[in-house]
Each structure stands twice: as C-alpha cells, then as structure tokens.
Amino acid sequence: MPTIDLTAEQARDLRALASAIIPPSSAYGVPGADDELIFNDILGSLERDREDICRALTQLAALAGGAFADLGPERRTEVAATFRETGGAPLAALVRVVLLCYYRDDRVMRSLGQEPRAPFPKGHLVEQGDWSLLDPVRARPRMYRQVE
Amino acid sequence: MAFRGEENSMHEKVDVLIIGSGASGAAVAWSLADTRMRILCLEQGDWVKPTDYPSNGRDWEARLFSDFAVNPNRRARPTDYPINDANSPIKVVNFNGVGGSTIMYTAHFPRLHPSDFKVRTLDGVADDWPIDYATLEPFFAENDRMMGVSGLAGDPAYPPKQPPMPPLPLGKSGTRFGKAMNRLGWHWWPSDSTIATLDYDGRARCINLGHCTPGCAQGAKASTDITYWPHAIRAGVELRTLCRVREITTDEHGMASGVVYYDAKGEEQFQPAEVVIIACNGVGTPRLMLNSVSARFPNGIANSSGLVGKNLMFHPYALTYGYVDEPLDGNHGPPLCLWSQEFYETDPRRDFVRGYTFQFSRGVGAIFEAIVSSQAGRLPWGEDHHRVYRKLVNHRIGLSAICEDLPEQHNRVTLDPVLKDSSGIPAPKIDYTISANSRKMMQHGIARAKEILAAAGAANICVESPILNGGWHLLGTARMGTDPERSVVNEWGRCHDVKNLFIVDGSIWVTSGGVNPTSTIQALALYIADSIKQRLANLFD
Numbered sequence: 001m002p003t004i005d006l007t008a009e010q011a012r013d014l015r016a017l018a019s020a021i022i023p024p025s026s027a028y029g030v031p032g033a034d035d036e037l038i039f040n041d042i043l044g045s046l047e048r049d050r051e052d053i054c055r056a057l058t059q060l061a062a063l064a065g066g067a068f069a070d071l072g073p074e075r076r077t078e079v080a081a082t083f084r085e086t087g088g089a090p091l092a093a094l095v096r097v098v099l100l101c102y103y104r105d106d107r108v109m110r111s112l113g114q115e116p117r118a119p120f121p122k123g124h125l126v127e128q129g130d131w132s133l134l135d136p137v138r139a140r141p142r143m144y145r146q147v148e
Numbered sequence: 149m150a151f152r153g154e155e156n157s158m159h160e161k162v163d164v165l166i167i168g169s170g171a172s173g174a175a176v177a178w179s180l181a182d183t184r185m186r187i188l189c190l191e192q193g194d195w196v197k198p199t200d201y202p203s204n205g206r207d208w209e210a211r212l213f214s215d216f217a218v219n220p221n222r223r224a225r226p227t228d229y230p231i232n233d234a235n236s237p238i239k240v241v242n243f244n245g246v247g248g249s250t251i252m253y254t255a256h257f258p259r260l261h262p263s264d265f266k267v268r269t270l271d272g273v274a275d276d277w278p279i280d281y282a283t284l285e286p287f288f289a290e291n292d293r294m295m296g297v298s299g300l301a302g303d304p305a306y307p308p309k310q311p312p313m314p315p316l317p318l319g320k321s322g323t324r325f326g327k328a329m330n331r332l333g334w335h336w337w338p339s340d341s342t343i344a345t346l347d348y349d350g351r352a353r354c355i356n357l358g359h360c361t362p363g364c365a366q367g368a369k370a371s372t373d374i375t376y377w378p379h380a381i382r383a384g385v386e387l388r389t390l391c392r393v394r395e396i397t398t399d400e401h402g403m404a405s406g407v408v409y410y411d412a413k414g415e416e417q418f419q420p421a422e423v424v425i426i427a428c429n430g431v432g433t434p435r436l437m438l439n440s441v442s443a444r445f446p447n448g449i450a451n452s453s454g455l456v457g458k459n460l461m462f463h464p465y466a467l468t469y470g471y472v473d474e475p476l477d478g479n480h481g482p483p484l485c486l487w488s489q490e491f492y493e494t495d496p497r498r499d500f501v502r503g504y505t506f507q508f509s510r511g512v513g514a515i516f517e518a519i520v521s522s523q524a525g526r527l528p529w530g531e532d533h534h535r536v537y538r539k540l541v542n543h544r545i546g547l548s549a550i551c552e553d554l555p556e557q558h559n560r561v562t563l564d565p566v567l568k569d570s571s572g573i574p575a576p577k578i579d580y581t582i583s584a585n586s587r588k589m590m591q592h593g594i595a596r597a598k599e600i601l602a603a604a605g606a607a608n609i610c611v612e613s614p615i616l617n618g619g620w621h622l623l624g625t626a627r628m629g630t631d632p633e634r635s636v637v638n639e640w641g642r643c644h645d646v647k648n649l650f651i652v653d654g655s656i657w658v659t660s661g662g663v664n665p666t667s668t669i670q671a672l673a674l675y676i677a678d679s680i681k682q683r684l685a686n687l688f689d
Binding site for chain 2: 020021022023025027028030045047048077080081084092095096099100101102103104109112114116117118119120121122123124125126127128129130131133134136137138140141142143144145146147
C-alpha cells in the first residue's frame with residue numbers, strides 16, 4: 001500500500017476517519033471509504049491536497065490525544081464530530097479526496113444506478129421535452145427596451 | 149536597450165501581432181486573414197488535445213479539482229500564471245491554451261441587449277458605450293455562424309435573431325422549470341449555446357457527455373481552437389504556442405514596435421510588428437499593459453488616463469438550488485439549457501438599477517454533489533450518510549442570477565509587488581468588492597429564485613452568493629470611449645495613446661450587462677477587425 005508522504009500512523013488515522021465519514025452499509029450493499037481498493041485510491045490521489053491533509057491529520061491526532069485509529073467507537077464518534085466542526089480548510093481538502101475516490105468506485109456507482117464508465121464516447125440520453133410549453137412565452141409582447 | 153531579436157533579427161517583422169488566442173484573439177485573427185497581411189498570434193498556453201479532456205476518463209469529475217480546475221491558482225499548470233485574488237470575494241476563473249477560456253466555459257451564449265449600450269441615457273448610471281447594438285448586430289450574426297450556435301428564434305427578450313442550429317433538449321429539469329415559469333407567468337427561453345446540436349463545420353453533434361465546462365471530448369462545444377483557428381490557420385495566420393509575452397515595446401515615436409516574450413524553452417525573444425492587438429481579457433490585458441513601462445509610458449503603455457486595470461467587473465453570481473423528489477438529469481447533458489430575462493431591464497419599482505439573467509442548471513455529477521453537500525453540512529458522516537446522499541444525488545435543480553456589475557474604479561487589477569509567474573513576470577493582483585446595488589440585485593434574484601424553485605416543487609433550498617469561484621467574466625479594465633481622459637481605447641478599439649495598438653477583449657467593455665459575455669466579446673472583436681480593414685490606408689491617422 002503506498003503511503004505517499006503520510007506516516008504509517010497518519011495513514012491509519014486517515015483510514016479510520018474515512019470509515020467514520022462513510023461506513024460500509026449492508027442496507028445499500030456498499031463498502032465503506034476504508035475499503036482497501038477505495039483507500040488505495042485515496043492514498044494515490046492526495047496530490048495538490050497533500051499538505052492540507054497532513055495538516056488535518058496532525059489536528060486530528062491532537063484532538064484525539066494520540067492515534068485516532070486507536071480510539072474506541074464512542075470516543076471516535078465524539079472526536080470526529082468535533083473535528084468536523086473545527087477542521088476548517090485542511091479537513092475540507094481531506095473530505096474532498098475521500099468523497100471523490102469513494103463516489104467513483106464501480107461498486108458504489110452501480111449501487112446508485114450509474115454506469116461505471118467515462119462519459120465519452122457513449123454519452124447519455126436526454127429527453128427533448130415538450131416544446132409547446134413555450135407557447136405562452138412566444139405570445140408575449142417584446143420585452144427588451146427600445147433604444148433610440 | 150536592445151532585445152535579442154532586435155540585435156540579430158531572429159524574427160521578421162509581422163504586419164499584425166495578436167497576443168492571446170482565446171475568444172477574441174481567434175476571431176480577430178480569422179477576420180483579418182483575408183487582408184493577406186502577415187499575421188502572427190502568440191499564445192502562452194498550448195494546444196489541448198480532445199483526448200486530454202476529462203470526459204475521456206473515469207476520473208472525469210476528480211480532474212475538476214486538479215489539472216482542469218477552473219481556478220488557475222488551483223490548476224497551476226506550467227502555462228498558467230498565478231493571480232493574487234485574496235482581496236476579492238469572487239475568484240478569477242480562466243484557462244490558458246489555444247482557445248483560451250472558451251476551453252473552460254459553459255458555452256452559454258446570450259448577447260448584450262440594446263439597452264446595455266445606453267446605460268447612462270436610460271438609467272443615469274455609469275456611461276453609455278460609444279457604439280450600439282445595431283452596430284454589432286451583423287457581427288453577432290457572423291460570430292453565431294462561425295462558433296455554431298444552437299438556439300431558438302422568437303425570444304421576446306431580444307431583437308430578432310436566427311441561431312443556425314436547433315436548441316439543446318429540455319430534459320427533465322428543463323421541463324420542470326418551464327412549467328414552473330409558466331405557472332408564475334415569467335419569461336423563459338431555450339438558451340443560445342455554442343454546443344452543436346447538429347454536425348456542424350467539422351464538429352460532431354452533442355451526445356450529452358454532460359461534462360462540458362472543462363472541454364468537450366466530442367468536439368460539440370465550440371472552443372475557438374476548433375472553430376476560428378482551423379479557418380484562420382488555413383488562411384495563412386501563424387499561431388505560435390507556449391510563448392508568454394512579457395511586455396509590449398515602443399519606439400521613439402511612441403508607437404508599439406513589438407513584444408518581448410519567452411518562448412517554449414524559456415528563452416527571451418523579440419518579435420517586431422507594425423500593429424499589435426491585445427486579446428488577453430480583463431485580467432491578462434491590464435497585467436500586460438501595466439508591465440509594459442517605458443520613459444514615455446511610466447505607468448504602463450497607453451495609460452495616460454490612469455484607467456488601465458480599473459473598473460473591473462465580474463458579474464456576481466447568486467446561486468439558489470433545491471432538491472425534488474423525482475430523479476432528474478443530473479450531469480447528463482449540457483449543464484445550461486435555459487435562461488430567463490424576466491428581471492433583466494431596469495424596473496423603477498425595485499431598489500436597484502439594471503438587472504440580471506437567470507440561467508437554469510440541469511444538475512451536477514455524483515462527486516460534485518457529495519463534495520458540495522458535505523461542505524454545506526447537508527451530508528452527514530456515519531450511518532446516515534448513504535440514505536441522505538441518495539435523496540440528493542440527481543435530485544438537484546438550481547438557477548443562478550448573473551447580476552450586472554457596474555463599473556467602479558476601486559475594483560481593479562494591479563501588479564502584485566511580490567508574486568510572479570514561472571517566467572518571472574509580475575502577477576496580477578485583484579482588489580474587488582461587491583457594490584450595494586449588486587447586493588440588492590443578488591438578494592432580489594435569490595428571492596425570485598426561491599419562488600421559482602417552490603413552483604418547481606423543490607425543497608431544502610440552498611444559496612451560494614456570490615459563487616466563490618465565479619469570476620468567469622473579466623470586463624472593463626481598459627474601457628472604450630471617445631474621451632481619452634475617460635477611456636483607454638476609442639470607439640473602434642484603438643488605444644488613444646498608441647495608434648498602432650488595439651484591444652479586442654472583454655477589458656474594453658464600458659458596462660457589463662447581465663449576461664455571459666463571450667458572444668459580445670467576439671462580436672466586438674469582429675467589429676474592430678472590420679474597422680481596421682476599412683481604415684487600412686490611414687489606420688494610424
């Protein structure tokens with residue numbers, strides 16, 4: 001598993017936090033954001049946000065008083081809730097990377113009824129709609145101001 | 149001081165040198181090509197291959213946050229330059245490459261209205277333009293043909309016009325909006341759009357990739373790299389990429405003599421020219437002019453009025469959106485397909501002057517929805533995340549008020565004293581505040597948008613006002629006018645101070661109107677090119 005610039009402890013905390021943000025759901029048949037495939041994608045996608053994410057994880061460890069991943073479930077929930085309130089821009093960057101990796105996972109996309117594919121070249125169908133809806137607008141008088 | 153090119157004549161003098169290959173640079177290059185003059189365009193970016201666009205890959209949404217981010221500071225490609233926008237509630241959005249910001253626009257293509265050119269006369273604010281709608285009308289039509297506009301004739305909000313292609317589909321969200329607007333008795337109309345709905349001039353028709361803003365892999369969206377440029381190059385115009393212009397030089401007579409630029413290898417070059425045309429838009433143009441200092445022009449070239457960089461207008465965007473019960477189109481299909489101009493013209497019963505366009509949004513992608521809803525606190529962490537998310541994704545329906553920004557001199561582009569681009573050229577700094585008039589207009593737009601959303605059956609209404617990364621429209625920083633003390637260029641785009649220097653981009657706008665500006669920017673560029681052609685015999689008189 002690539003760790004980029006994160007320490008092993010930060011990577012563990014990130015994975016635990018990802019699970020706190022999006023846990024697995026049997027009801028919807030989807031993995032959590034700590035799923036191995038998804039988490040590897042997260043670690044490989046830090047790029048422009050790496051510094052912010054490292055900063056966020058430092059904040060998280062401070063709030064947790066140590067490794068967030070080592071906390072019990074109740075305390076984890078408490079710390080995560082506090083972190084969500086106070087994490088600011090570094091946390092926003094972290095959450096953004098978690099979400100963009102989670103919602104491009106094939107299993108997750110299928111669970112949403114979406115095809116896991118690039119938009120090109122197949123594209124999508126969009127219905128034309130009923131153009132007679134415009135009839136009352138067509139009947140309106142000129143709206144723009146006349147300029148001499 | 150002699151530059152390298154001046155010493156060894158590395159580059160032959162050209163008749164016309166255009167700086168920037170975007171919306172206006174491409175149009176002016178194409179129009180001037182039929183003169184058979186030697187025309188060269190320098191572009192700091194490169195060609196973008198259709199295969200490079202995000203919609204080719206599975207990471208198509210993620211790339212909106214990296215190499216196809218709309219904000220150049222976030223995108224930070226080698227071809228971008230940084231912008232200090234810390235002192236602005238609206239951040240600049242642009243793209244640097246062949247096609248300029250037409251690579252990165254939504255292709256929404258309204259024109260200014262006739263009243264927009266007579267703001268002082270009609271409403272007693274700002275200034276009238278020295279030209280009018282009728283002057284530009286043939287150039288609007290020519291540009292519609294060259295860019296390939298889809299739309300529908302008969303809009304009562306505009307003088308008659310005939311888009312060459314049929315409109316984009318309404319889809320589920322457009323139908324819902326249409327019914328809502330009819331219920332309220334308010335104007336709506338299919339947008340003019342530069343997305344091809346038929347095969348057109350070598351471009352394939354739209355197949356609803358839905359991810360139009362960061363470039364169209366299908367080639368249905370008209371960016372100037374696939375519209376004007378192929379024609380201009382075939383007609384003999386030279387387009388030199390990865391060439392970043394540092395300054396415009398002048399000779400002993402105060403005429404523009406050429407430009408100093410850095411080539412693809414980063415080496416300094418001098419390119420002499422008889423005529424120089426700036427097409428870098430409302431931030432890039434004043435930046436270049438302010439960087440072009442000399443003994444004759446100590447405050448920047450053609451800046452005797454002191455107005456270069458001043459009167460920056462953005463169009464503050466007030467976005468209002470909500471969620472409906474049934475799934476809509478999401479990101480399938482071009483994001484914008486309808487407008488309303490119900491509140492466009494000044495109404496003395498309101499507490500503001502001028503007005504705005506509503507543009508209706510079809511929907512957003514799955515990742516974008518998750519990120520925005522998380523940031524807004526709508527999307528919980530933990531067990532309930534999945535249930536809530538499924539009520540949001542593909543259920544969004546929204547609209548933005550594009551508010552007219554009036555010119556104010558304190559809204560400006562200057563040179564940052566510290567920040568520089570990778571070539572060492574001072575970067576632009578933006579100082580901008582939203583006026584009281586604009587704020588009232590935005591509030592009005594939000595209130596009306598809430599009524600529209602309610603009529604469309606939407607709940608959980610959310611507002612983003614202004615849109616932070618909403619500085620798409622960069623206008624007014626080298627304004628047009630007949631008085632050299634109150635304007636930078638004359639009524640046909642020539643700088644008052646330098647008679648062989650022209651500006652053809654959004655910086656010459658006198659007022660901003662309340663519409664996306666690309667159509668009018670390009671019509672202006674064609675009009676200025678035509679004015680140059682009409683005056684070739686006495687261009688510098």
